[in-house]
Amino acid sequence: MKNILTIASKEFLDTLRDRRTLLMMIVVPVLVFPIVFTLANRLQSRVFQKEQERALQVGLINLDPGNDLADFLREYPGTVVVEASDADTLTALIRSDSLQVGIVIEPGFAGQIEALQSGRVRVMFSATKLTVKDRIDRILDQYADRKLEDRIRAHGFAPGFVRPLEQEAVNVASTQEVIGKLAGGILPYLFVIFCFMGGMYPAIDLFTGEKERKTLETVLTTPVSRLEILTGKMIVIVSAGILSALLAILGLYVAFQATADLPDMFASVVGEMLNISFLLLTLLMLIPLTVFFAGIMVPVTIYAKSYKEAQSMLTPFTFLIIFPAMVGLLPGVEYTVTTALIPIVNISLATKEILAGTIHIPHLILTIVSLFTYAALAVGFCVRWFGSETNVLR
Amino acid sequence: MIEVNDLCKDFPLTRKQQAEMGVTQKTLRVLDRVGFECRPGRIFSLLGPNGAGKTTTLRIISTILSATSGSVKVCGLDTAGNGSAVRAKIGFLTGTTGLYERLTPNEIIRYYASLNGVDRPTMERRREELFTLLDMHDFAGKRIGKLSTGMKQKVSIVRTMIHDPEVVVFDEPTAGLDVIAAKNIIDMIRNCREQGKTVIFSSHIMSEVDLLCDDLAIIHKGRILYNDTMEHFRKNMQGASLTDEFIRIVNAA
Numbered sequence: 001m002k003n004i005l006t007i008a009s010k011e012f013l014d015t016l017r018d019r020r021t022l023l024m025m026i027v028v029p030v031l032v033f034p035i036v037f038t039l040a041n042r043l044q045s046r047v048f049q050k051e052q053e054r055a056l057q058v059g060l061i062n063l064d065p066g067n068d069l070a071d072f073l074r075e076y077p078g079t080v081v082v083e084a085s086d087a088d089t090l091t092a093l094i095r096s097d098s099l100q101v102g103i104v105i106e107p108g109f110a111g112q113i114e115a116l117q118s119g120r121v122r123v124m125f126s127a128t129k130l131t132v133k134d135r136i137d138r139i140l141d142q143y144a145d146r147k148l149e150d151r152i153r154a155h156g157f158a159p160g161f162v163r164p165l166e167q168e169a170v171n172v173a174s175t176q177e178v179i180g181k182l183a184g185g186i187l188p189y190l191f192v193i194f195c196f197m198g199g200m201y202p203a204i205d206l207f208t209g210e211k212e213r214k215t216l217e218t219v220l221t222t223p224v225s226r227l228e229i230l231t232g233k234m235i236v237i238v239s240a241g242i243l244s245a246l247l248a249i250l251g252l253y254v255a256f257q258a259t260a261d262l263p264d265m266f267a268s269v270v271g272e273m274l275n276i277s278f279l280l281l282t283l284l285m286l287i288p289l290t291v292f293f294a295g296i297m298v299p300v301t302i303y304a305k306s307y308k309e310a311q312s313m314l315t316p317f318t319f320l321i322i323f324p325a326m327v328g329l330l331p332g333v334e335y336t337v338t339t340a341l342i343p344i345v346n347i348s349l350a351t352k353e354i355l356a357g358t359i360h361i362p363h364l365i366l367t368i369v370s371l372f373t374y375a376a377l378a379v380g381f382c383v384r385w386f387g388s389e390t391n392v393l394r
Numbered sequence: 395m396i397e398v399n400d401l402c403k404d405f406p407l408t409r410k411q412q413a414e415m416g417v418t419q420k421t422l423r424v425l426d427r428v429g430f431e432c433r434p435g436r437i438f439s440l441l442g443p444n445g446a447g448k449t450t451t452l453r454i455i456s457t458i459l460s461a462t463s464g465s466v467k468v469c470g471l472d473t474a475g476n477g478s479a480v481r482a483k484i485g486f487l488t489g490t491t492g493l494y495e496r497l498t499p500n501e502i503i504r505y506y507a508s509l510n511g512v513d514r515p516t517m518e519r520r521r522e523e524l525f526t527l528l529d530m531h532d533f534a535g536k537r538i539g540k541l542s543t544g545m546k547q548k549v550s551i552v553r554t555m556i557h558d559p560e561v562v563v564f565d566e567p568t569a570g571l572d573v574i575a576a577k578n579i580i581d582m583i584r585n586c587r588e589q590g591k592t593v594i595f596s597s598h599i600m601s602e603v604d605l606l607c608d609d610l611a612i613i614h615k616g617r618i619l620y621n622d623t624m625e626h627f628r629k630n631m632q633g634a635s636l637t638d639e640f641i642r643i644v645n646a647a
Binding site for chain 2: 013018213215217218220224225389
C-alpha cells in the first residue's frame with residue numbers, strides 16, 4: 001500500500017505540473033460551459049433584438065384594389081410597405097435582401113371576404129430568414145381575427161360559436177420532472193465525455209510518456225511490483241477523470257446561474273436538482289465508469305510507442321463513447337433491465353431518471369453493480385497487459 | 395555476485411516481422427546459451443556491436459525481462475521467482491537519463507528512495523553524501539527540464555545509488571554524453587569497485603572497456619564469443635590494437 005501511495009502522490013505532483021493535462025483536466029471543464037452559454041446567450045439575444053427592431057419590409061402586389069388588407073398592412077406598426085409590379089421582381093428583391101417578405105393579394109379578395117369566404121393571399125419569403133415568416137404570420141392572423149370578430153358580431157353569434165371546444169391543459173408532471181427529462185439527457189452526455197477526456201491525457205502521459213522518456217524502465221528496476229505501479233498510476237487517471245467530470249458539472253451549474261435570460265424558475269429547479277444526493281449518486285456511477293474507461297485507455301497507452309501514436313489510437317474511442325452517451329438524448333429509449341446493463345447507456349439513462357426524480361432503485365442498483373463488474377474486468381485485463389514484457393518494452 | 399548460466403531468450407515475431415525477415419518461425423532467438431560470472435569488487439564488461447543482445451541480458455539480470463531458459467542468480471537469489479528481492483539489490487543506469495522533467499532532483503531522489511524501501515533518515519543521509527560528492531546542491535531544487543545533460547546525469551547517478559545496491563548494472567552508460575558527463579559515470583563505476591560492489595556494464599566502445607574493466611565478455615548475435623579477464627585479453631590478442639582484436643573476434647564468428 002505504501003508503494004502505491006508513493007507512486008500515486010508522485011504521479012499527482014507530476015500531472016499537476018503538466019500544463020497540457022491541467023488544461024484538459026481542469027481549465028476546459030470549468031470554463032467551457034460558462035463561456036459557451038454566455039456567448040450563445042448574447043448572440044441569440046442580439047440577433048433576436050436586431051430582428052425585432054428592424055422594420056418589416058413588405059413588398060405588396062395588390063391585384064384587388066378594393067380590399068382593406070393593404071391598408072391594414074400599411075398602418076401596422078413596424079412595417080414598411082413597398083408596392084411591387086410583379087411576382088418576379090418581388091422574388092428578386094426578397095432574394096437580394098432588399099425586402100423581407102412579399103404579399104400578393106389575389107383578384108377577388110374583397111368579394112370573397114364580403115361573401116364570408118376565405119380571401120386568398122400569397123406570402124413570399126425566404127426560409128433562410130428565420131423570424132420573418134413568424135412576424136408576417138402574426139400580422140395576418142391579427143387581420144383574420146379582426147374579420148372573424150366582425151362576422152360573429154354581424155350575425156349575432158356567441159363567441160363560442162366558432163370555438164366549440166375550450167381546452168384547459170393541466171400538466172401533472174412537476175417542473176423538476178420536465179426539466180430533469182430534458183436536461184438529464186444532456187448532462188450525462190457531457191460528463192461521460194469529460195470523464196474520458198479528463199483521464200485520457202494523464203493516461204497517455206503516465207504510460208506512453210514514461211515509455212518515451214525512458215522513465216518507466218527505471219521504475220520497473222525498483223523492488224515495487226508491476227501491480228503496485230499500475231494501481232498507483234490508475235488512481236491518478238481515475239481521479240483526473242472524476243475531477244474533470246465534476247468540474248464540468250460545476251461549470252454547467254455556474255453557467256445556468258449566471259445566464260441572465262433564463263427564467264428564474266428554470267435556474268432554481270436546476271439548482272435544486274444538482275444537490276448533494278444527486279452528486280453522491282452520480283459519483284457512485286462515475287467511479288466505476290472512470291475505472292472502466294481507464295481499463296480501456298491504459299492498455300492502449302501501454303502498447304503505443306509514442307505520445308502521438310497513443311493520441312491517434314485513443315481518438316476513435318471518443319467517438320465510440322459519444323454514441324451510447326447520446327442515447328439518453330433520444331426520445332423513447334427507456335431505463336429498463338436491459339438498458340440498465342449496457343455501459344454508458346445505463347449511466348446516461350440513470351442520470352436522466354435521477355434528475356427527474358423518477359429513478360427506479362432496483363434498476364439503479366443493477367447499473368451500479370454492472371458498472372463495477374465491467375470496471376473489475378477492465379482492470380483485470382490491464383493487469384495482464386501490463387504484466388506482459390512484450391507490451392511494456394515494445 | 396551475478397551468475398548467468400545457459401541463458402536463452404526468444405522474442406515472439408509478429409506476422410509483419412516474419413514477412414520482413416522472410417522467415418516462418420514464430421520466435422526469434424536473441425540470446426543463445428549465454429553464460430558468465432561477475433564477481434564483487436570487479437568490473438565486468440559486456441562488449442558487443444549494436445543488436446548483439448547486451449541490453450536484453452542486462453534486462454534479464456534486472457528482472458525486467460524473463461528468461462526463456464537457463465538461469466540467472468544475483469547475490470545467490472534466482473531471478474525467476476525472486477524479482478522483487480533481486481531488484482532491491484540492484485541499481486540500474488542507462489545512457490538515456492530517464493528522469494521526470496517536471497520534478498526536481500530532490501523530489502526524484504525521495505521518490506526512488508521510497509520505492510527502494512529506504513527509510514527517511516537513511517535516505518536524507520545518503521542524499522546529502524551523494525549530493526555533496528557530486529556537487530549537486532545548487533540545482534537540487536530546480537526542475538529537471540531546466541538542467542544540463544551533465545546535471546541530469548548526476549541526478550541519474552544518485553537515483554541509481556540512493557539505496558546503496560550490492561550490484562550495479564550500467565547499460566551503455568556513456569552513450570550520447572559529452573566528455574565531462576561521461577567522466578562522472580566513469581568515476582562512479584570506479585567508486586563502485588572500490589566499495590566492493592559487483593559491477594556489470596555494457597558497451598560497444600573498446601577504449602572505454604580498456605579503461606575500466608577487469609573481466610570481459612564479447613557478445614555477438616546472442617552468443618558469447620569471448621569470456622576471460624581483461625589482462626588475459628590484452629596478453630593474447632592477435633590484432634594490432636584492442637579494437638582490431640574485438641573486430642577480429644566478431645568477424646570470425
